[in-house]
Amino acid sequence: MHDLVSRAIEKFLQGESVHDIEAGLLSPKLMLLEAARQLGKPIDELVEDLGAWLVRQHEIWRLLRFCGSDFLDFLLRLDELPERIRLVTDDVDVPEIALSRSADGLVWVTIPDGPPGWTALLSGLLRAMADDYGTLCVITRSDEGICIDVSDSAFAEARTFRLSAKAAQA
Template sequence: MQLLVNKAIEDFLASNHAEILRARNVAISNPVAGQNWLVDQHLLDWAAHQTGKPVEEMFEDFGAWLARQEPTRRLLRFSGRNFAEFVVRLEELPGRAQMVSENFAMPPISVRSGGMEMLQVTLPAGAIRWTALLAGMVRVMADDYGALGLISVEGHVISVQISDEEFADGRDFSLSPGTPKHTQQGRT
C-alpha cells in the first residue's frame, strides 16, 4: 500500500509541480539523501517547502487532486446519493481503507450534525495532515455532487455547511466506465 501512496504523490507532483519532482529525482540520485524519500509525507513536506506553501495547503491540494482521479472519484461517490450523505459516511473511510490493506493506518473520523445542514468532521488532534487531505477531498466532492456549501477547517475539525444540496447539476456518476451513467439523483 505504501508504494501506491508514494506513486499517487509522485503523480500529483508530476501533474502540478513537475519542477519539484525533477529536483527530487536529482536529490535521490545521492544514496544518502535518497533514504529520506522512503516515507510518503516527507515528499509532500519537502514539496511544500520548495513551493513556499504551508504543509497543510499542500496536503489539501493532494486530497483535491486524489478526488479528481476517476477511480477514486467513483469510490467516493459510492459513499452517498447526495453530498450530505457522503459527508456523514466519511466515518466509514478508515474501515474501508483497512479492507484494502491491513497495514494502511488512517485515523478515525467522527461526523456529527450541528443542525441547519451543518456537519462537523473531526479527526484526532494530531492528524492535521489527514484533516487537510480530507478537506481537499470534501471540497471537490461538493462540486462533484453539485452542492453549494461552505467548507472550513479549524485545527482537526472540518465544518461543512450545506446551503443548497442541488445548487448545480452534479457530474455524471457510474461505478464503472462501461455502465449507464446517472446523476446524483438517479436520473438518466
C-alpha cells in the same frame, strides 16, 4: 503503505511541476515538505490540494461516489470511509473519522486520533466531492476539525455516476 502513498504523492507532484524530489529515497512527509518549500506553499495547503487531486483519480472517485447518493448522504456516511478503503487496500492506514451535526445544521468532521495532515487531506477531498455532487457549501478547517455548511444541495449539475461501466454505455 510507504510505496503506495509515495507513488501517489509523486504522481500528484508531477502535475504541480515539482522537480528533483527523490521519491524512492524520501518518506511521504519529507516529499511533501520539500515540495511545499519549492512551491512556496504552506504544507497544509499542499496536502489539501493533494486531497482534491485524489478525487480526480477515477478509481478513488468511484469508491467515494459509491458512498452516497448526494453530498449530504456522502458526508453522513463519511465515518464508513476507513473501512471501505480497507476493503480495497490494507496498505493505507486511514484513521477513524467522527461526525456530528450541530443544532444549526452544520456538519462537523473530526479525526480524533489521526496524524497531522489528515484533516487537511480530508478537507481537500470534501471540497472536490462537493463540487462533484454540484453542492454549494462552505468548508472550514480549524483546530476543532472540519465544519461543513451546506447552502444549496442542487447548486449545479452533479457529475453523472453509474454503478457499472456497462450501465453508462446503455
